[in-house]
Amino acid sequence: MSALEYLDSPERGVVLLDLDYRINSANHRAAELFGVKLDQLIGSPLPSWIKTRPKSLDDVIEEVLYPHFGPNTVLHRYSGPVYGLQNNLVGRVEIYSDITARRRLETEILERNRELAELNKRLQETQEELLRSERLRTLGEMAAGIAHDINNALGIVLGNVQLAKRRIPEDPECLRCIESIEMAAKDAADTVRKLKEIGRPVDRSRYRPIDLGALTESVIAAMTPQWQEQDKQIDITADLQPGCTVEGDEAELREALTNVMLNAVQAINRQGAIKVAVHKNSSQVVLTVADSGIGMSEETKKRVFDPFFTTRGSAGTGLGMSMVAAIVMRHNGKVKVESEQGKGTIVALCFPLAE
Ligand SMILES: Nc1ncnc2c1ncn2[C@@H]1O[C@H](COP(=O)(O)OP(=O)(O)OP(=O)(O)O)[C@@H](O)[C@H]1O
Ligand SMILES: [Mg+2]
Missing domain, CATH: 3.30.450.20 (PAS domain)
Incomplete structure (x- = not known):
C-alpha cells in the first residue's frame, strides 16, 4: 500500500x-x-x-x-x-x-459565551442593585425610627450650647470646649439629616418637571465659592444639552448632585478639572460628573454605596453616595461609577426622560 x-x-x-x-x-x-x-x-x-x-x-x-x-x-x-x-x-x-465549519461553530460558541457572560454580568448588577436598595430601605426605616429622638437630644444640646456661649465668653478654654460640643452636635445633626434623606419615602406629589441642565448650572454656581475658599484650583466645565427634563423632586435632585460634586471636589487635592455634562437620548437623561482626582481603589469602588463606608476618616460620614443612590432610586434611575486610581472618577446619574 x-x-x-x-x-x-x-x-x-x-x-x-x-x-x-x-x-x-x-x-x-x-x-x-x-x-x-x-x-x-x-x-x-x-x-x-x-x-x-x-x-x-x-x-x-x-x-x-x-x-x-x-x-x-x-x-x-x-x-x-x-x-x-x-x-x-x-x-x-x-x-x-x-475546518471552515468547525471554525464557524467555534466562533458561534465564542459569541454565545460572550453573550452569556454579558447576561451574567447584567444579572449580577441587578442583584447588587436589589441588595443595595434593600439595604438602604432597612437603614432608612431604622433611621426614621431613631431620627426623631436623636434630633430632640441634639436640639437640647445645641440650645444649651448657645446659652452657655453667651454666658462665658471671657474664658477662652471653656469657649473652645463649648465650640467643640457645638461642632460635634452639628455633625451628628448632619448625619441624622442624611439618614432621614435615605429613608424618605417616595412622595410623587412633590414631583415636577425639572430641567436638569438648569439645576446643574445653579448647583455649580452655589458650590464654586466653596472650593475657591479651600484654595483649590479647579477648572470646571459644563456641557449642558437643553431640554433634559426629568420628573422629580427638585430639592432631592439638588442634594444628590451636590453630594456627587462634593466628592469630586474632595477627590482633587490642589489642582484639577471637573467636567459636568447633561445629555439625553430618546428615553433617558444622563448626568455625568467626571473629576481628575485621586480615583478609587477596587475595594472602594465595590463599597462606595455602602452606608457609612468612607475613606475620609472622621471627615466623612460615608452616607453621601448612599443618599445619592436612594434619591436616584426614588426617581426610577440608576447610578454608575467608573474610576481609576490616580486618574479620576466618573459618576453617572441616569433618569427616565420626562414626556
Ligand atoms: N469622586 C470620587 N473620587 C474618589 N473617591 C470617591 C469619589 N466619590 C466617592 N469616593 C469614595 O467613596 C467613599 C464614599 O463616598 P460618600 O460620599 O458616600 O462618603 P464620604 O464622601 O466619605 O462622606 P460624606 O459624603 O458623608 O461626607 C469616599 O470616602 C471615597 O473614598
Ligand atoms: Mg461624600
Missing part, C-alpha cells in the same frame, strides 16, 4: 512531495481544496499561496490557512517528513483539512 493510499480520505486533501519539493502524487480532495485539476498538481511545486516552507526537509509545520478561493474557507495544514525503510528521508507529506 502506498503512502498516499494509506492516507487517502474523502475529507482530507493529501499531497506527497519528493525531495525536490515537487508534488509526485495527490488525492482528488487535494486538487479540489487547491481549486485546480489533479493533473495540474502532479509534477509542480506547492501553489504559491501556501507560503510557509519547511526550514529543513524534516521540519514539521502546522498552520491555519485562509486560501483566496471559496468564501471564508479555512484550511488546516499539516506538513511533515516521510521516511523510508532505512529511516531515510524520502519526501514530505502535506495534509489539508477543511
